[in-house]
Amino acid sequence: KNEVEQSPQNLTAQEGEFITINCSYSVGISALHWLQQHPGGGIVSLFMLSSGKKKHGRLIATINIQEKHSSLHITASHPRDSAVYICAVINYNTDKLIFGTGTRLQVFP
Amino acid sequence: EAGVTQSPTHLIKTRGQQATLRCSPISGHTSVYWYQQALGLGLQFLLWYDEGEERNRGNFPPRFSGRQFPNYSSELNVNALELEDSALYLCASSPDPSSSYNEQFFGPGTRLTVL
Numbered sequence: 001k002n003e004v005e006q007s008p009q010n011l012t013a014q015e016g017e018f019i020t021i022n023c024s025y026s027v028g029i030s031a032l033h034w035l036q037q038h039p040g041g042g043i044v045s046l047f048m049l050s051s052g053k054k055k056h057g058r059l060i061a062t063i064n065i066q067e068k069h070s071s072l073h074i075t076a077s078h079p080r081d082s083a084v085y086i087c088a089v090i091n092y093n094t095d096k097l098i099f100g101t102g103t104r105l106q107v108f109p
Numbered sequence: 110e111a112g113v114t115q116s117p118t119h120l121i122k123t124r125g126q127q128a129t130l131r132c133s134p135i136s137g138h139t140s141v142y143w144y145q146q147a148l149g150l151g152l153q154f155l156l157w158y159d160e161g162e163e164r165n166r167g168n169f170p171p172r173f174s175g176r177q178f179p180n181y182s183s184e185l186n187v188n189a190l191e192l193e194d195s196a197l198y199l200c201a202s203s204p205d206p207s208s209s210y211n212e213q214f215f216g217p218g219t220r221l222t223v224l
Contacts, residue, residue, distance in 0.1 A: 043201075045214060
């Protein structure tokens with residue numbers, strides 16, 4: 001079993017829909033990253049959070065440390081949001097970053 | 110402000126050869142991280158350098174090595190290349206050496222193909 005699980009693996013949406021991507025982890029963590037990877041491989045760090053909630057534009061990330069769960073929400077989705085979204089956690093004991101396998105999002109006009 | 114840069118963009122090698130990948134962090138960042146993304150697999154942590162020293166290492170064999178220079182740029186060396194080393198290698202930099210994984214800024218990657 002992977003230490004970081006994401007769901008769904010693939011997600012399609014119509015423009016304007018509200019999107020939720022989930023991340024569950026099984027290790028103690030010091031922080032969690034949400035990353036966005038566009039075709040061609042370029043990666044952008046969206047959020048790093050260790051508690052609560054962060055918002056940037058149409059993106060919202062939440063984390064529940066007790067439940068070992070984080071969600072990434074996209075409001076009013078747009079075709080340019082099409083990308084792979086990756087959850088990664090910092091293992092509190094080893095200090096290493098562990099990645100989920102990603103969620104492939106396609107938003108159609 | 111210039112972002113993280115990596116070179117080359119693409120690299121083609123044959124089995125048994127050595128590959129050298131380069132990364133320049135954002136100005137002022139002292140930490141550099143290397144990741145491997147093999148086809149069909151997620152990102153995997155390779156190495157973390159800070160202030161010229163290796164701080165942490167992922168589960169990769171010793172033929173994966175690197176170094177960080179006084180100007181904080183970094184090289185990743187892969188010796189005795191194997192076909193399964195074909196992957197996208199990403200470099201990231203971070204400004205805060207006191208916290209091992211503060212927000213990281215990623216470069217565009219080097220795509221290594223081993224024939």
